[in-house]
Amino acid sequence: MAAQTQGGVQSVERAFDILEVLTDAGGALPLSELAERCALPLPTIHRLARTLTARGYIRQLGDRRYALGTRLMRFGDAASTQLGIFARPQLAALVAELEESANMAVREADQVLYIAQVPSPHTMRMFTEVGKRAPMHNTGVGKAILAQLDERTVRSIVEQAGMARATEKSIATVDELLAELARIRERGYAIDDNEQEIGVRCFAVAIPGSPTPMAISVSGPTSRVDEAFGLRAVPLLQRAASVIAASFPQ
Known part of the structure; x- marks a missing residue:
């Protein structure tokens, strides 16, 4: 230390x-x-x-x-709420530009906790309730966060949480997950491609230098969120992540 x-x-x-x-x-x-x-x-x-x-x-x-211990939960909940409030303008800017739902999540032990969302204006849209917890290995934000951690920590998280498959596209083994995390580090963003829910695709990036592991994402139906969408979305996500990161004390 x-x-x-x-x-x-x-x-x-x-x-x-x-x-x-x-x-x-x-x-x-x-x-x-x-x-x-x-x-x-x-x-x-x-x-x-x-x-x-x-x-x-x-x-x-x-x-x-x-x-x-459980007494930490009161601090975590309060801090997460404040982070979510702070990030909402950046999420709203993403939605205004991309017209798909934007989310922010933090790592909570072996899961991700969604702390903010701005919904898409489309009638058919993705909605993730603030306060929802989800697996790390098959969500865009979760994989973006895992890619920032060392292998020993990733293995410990997987051992604790397991790797339940939400769809046939979900990553099934720790070796597959580690290979995917290496690709995420190389390209600078994560993709949830029908892994959490069939018909849904998500692009996500981690917040660099954050005091706790966190990530932001945009998600929507695969009919709209395709490769061309990703080419537009990733630079905007990275810019929003940099703005959020700049607010943290160095």
Whole structure:
């Protein structure tokens, strides 16, 4: 983990290190691995974990591994709501230009959580309810987020969540997923091509440098959202992502 910030309180920084490591793990970790990833002695991690557990910010499972606690949900919900409100002007600009629904989602453990949407003006349109959770491996925003993570974290997420197939187009194995993530990194955007729902296609990009993994997307019926649409949509998505990213502290 990062060295102590000048003027910071070491115990507070270490507590946040624990929360960030558990978040990145996408599941639960034994105390020994938590100590290794935080680069701290086992007694120090044990003391901090005990304090965080007592406060409800992490919890100890039956197999003695540690996971994020439910008390964090109030902070996550509030932060997600604020992020969604902030991003709405950029999503609205995408809809005005492309006339398809635009979404924003963040990673929440082993799923994506949709935190904002601006719907298409078309009668036949895609609608994703704000607050909905969805798999990462077969959604555009989910794959865009996974492409920003290291292989160990991706495998941990898949192990935790599984890879249920929503359609016959859904990615079925972790090796297929890793190959797809490599293609996403190379071209700079993700595609959900009938993977979450037949007849629906989605283009998505990650928000670079975001404080938590997040992505934006545009989606619609495959009859309208085709390759030519993607050529128009991707640069606009990337520009919107850059505007959103520029608002975050560096």
